[in-house]
Amino acid sequence: AQSVTQLGSHVSVSEGALVLLRCNYSSSVPPYLFWYVQYPNQGLQLLLKYTTGATLVKGINGFEAEFKKSETSFHLTKPSAHMSDAAEYFCAVSNAGNNRKLIWGLGTSLAVNP
Amino acid sequence: DAGVIQSPRHEVTEMGQEVTLRCKPISGHNSLFWYRQTMMRGLELLIYFNNNVPIDDSGMPEDRFSAKMPNASFSTLKIQPSEPRDSAVYFCASSYGSPGDTQYFGPGTRLTVL
DSSP: OEEEEOOSEEEEEETTSSSSEEEEEEEESSSEEEEEEEOOSSSSEEEEEEOOOOOOOEOOOOOOOEEETTTTTTEEEEESSOOOGGGEEEEEEESSSSSOEEEEEHHHHEEEEO | OOOOOOOOOOEEEEETOOOOEEEEEOOOOOEEEEEEEEETTEEEEEEEETTTTEOOOOTTTTTTEEEEEEETTTEEEEEOOOOOOOOOOEEEEOOOOOOOOOOOOOEEEEEEEE
16 A cells, blocks of 8 residues: 655745755555645645656756655755745655555645744 | 636535535546545545546545536535534545546635534
C-alpha cells in the first residue's frame, strides 16, 4: 500500500529565507508524486508533479522538488520565500496502475514572517 | 475553460435535513473525485468515478452518503439525513483519467449542519 508522510504540520520562515517542506512516501511500485497548494478559502491547485524523466521538477511560483528514490523523498523547496507563499501544502502519491486515486499527506501549513 | 464548478458555495442546514452538493467537471475530463476536508481528518477521498461509473467508494462514511454521476458533465453528493459531524468543506475535482494526470479542484462547498 502507498502512503505519504509530511514532516512538520507547521513551518514558519522569514520573508526571503529558504522554504523546505518535507515529504516522504512509501510505494512498492514506481510512484507518481505531486505537490498541491491551498490558499485560504480556495480549492487545491497543482504546484508541480513528477511522473517520469528528470528527477528535479520545477513548478509554478518558483517552487521545485527533487524525486530521490533512494531516500523515498520528494521535498519541496523555494530559494526565497515571499509573503504570498503563505498557504497549506499537500504532498500526494499515486502510481501507474489503473487506480486514479491520490494518497494524500496531512498537509504542512507555511507561515511567512515579514 | 471555467474550471470545476461547485454549488452551492455555502450551505447551512439543520440536523436531519437532506443536503445535495453539485459539481460540474471540466469538459473532456473522464474522472471525477469527491473529497471532504476537516481540521481533524484532513483531506479524505470519498468516492471517484471514471467515465461516469463509480470505481472506488471505500471512503464514503456511511449509508447516509450517496453520490451519482448521471452524465459526463454533472455529479451530485447527497447526505440524508445530515448530522453536525458532517460539517466540512466538500471538494469536487476532475482529471483526464490517466495515471499521473493532474486533478483540478473546484472552489469547494462549505457545509454547516446545526
